Amino acid sequence: MRWIVYLPLLLPITSVPVARLAADHLAPRRVVVLLTALTCVLALCATISLGLLTVVGTAQLPGVPLPDHWSDPQVRASIPNVQVIGSLAGAALASALVCVAIVSHRRRRALAALRAGVATAGDTELTVLPTGPPTAFALPGRRPRIVVSASMLARLDADERRALLAHERAHLSGRHDRVLLVATLAMCAHPLLRPMRTAIAYALERCADEAAARVVGDRRVVARAVGKAALAGPVTPRGAMAATGGPVPRRVAALLAPTPADRWPTPWSRPGAATLIALGGAALSTWATWDAAIDLHAILLTADHML
């Protein structure tokens, strides 16, 4: 239980390159699988290592209901500054749990309110909002729904409306909301996983776009639907962004470009190297967490024997 226990707290940084590069170089479904798996591993390891630090670090604080011998000098000596770091780790773990609680609560509340609203409109897959600004979204649940405002429908022609419906249907049938929830909760566990959540959210939109393109049989129709829908919405003045633009122009550009190749990148390409770095980070993180847990166990066993 030395510096190794801190590794899982640093290693999420290895996911930053792949979060930036994957979306533009890999087929969207592969991006979702790869990034979600990496995010889960990194978040889980970071949380466990915070837990280990908290347990060991706070064991000697008065009032903590843990076996007495955990505050043994041998246990204490095995981690430098254990008390300060233990308290910090405890605070970090607590804030992660609060974040998880807030995210889940908000989601449940919003879904319940939206479902209640939709229920009044009748038992159909599509609910149209007669008033309000152009909007469209998928409402997951046991009876999945698609909600679109009339102002959005009015901007699109028949083919584009089919593309929009197919896009939202792909979100629902793929349970994309759950993937996004997992990514959001992982971000609670470690703030450095935020770029991963952004990349996963974008990849899910790209998945739904490509699914819609397969349904309507023309990727340009989907590009037009996405573009027109975005142009119907509000435009917020913002500072200059990357040359590729925000998510909507990127999606449209991706749909107008040839279909992305459905294979993993070669290791010597930039996205391939980024993937390897992140995979290495996740593997190292897993090993470090395992090692630290074994170490803690050994320390406690020793402490037991000394009594």
Next chain:
Amino acid sequence: MTESRAGGPSARRGPGELESEILSLLWTSPTAMGAGAVQEQLSGELAYTTVVTILSRLHDKGVLQRARSGRSYVYAPVYDEAGLAARRMRQVLDKEGDRQAVLARFVSDLSTDDEALLRRLLEEGGS
């Protein structure tokens, strides 16, 4: 535009999907439509009887109202219930935090740069 998809994958559509498509069509129509007009405007080959069946099912579900026109019916969306639903949902939709709690919307807001870029993309390749 319609000929680009001749015999395309539009033939395979579930009843729920057809309902949504017909409902969205009626919402964009300024006037009530009969089954023939709906059939004409829908992409893909749909039997007239299929359209009639779906229209009457949507009427049974309370989302379409109908009126006699000659020997058949014309259909229009029911605004009251939908308006009530909209009002109930407005609160959630207006709150940014809550909106993000649900799945992302079809499109996110654009920046001014995005808008220019998007217009150029659509002009170049969107037709």
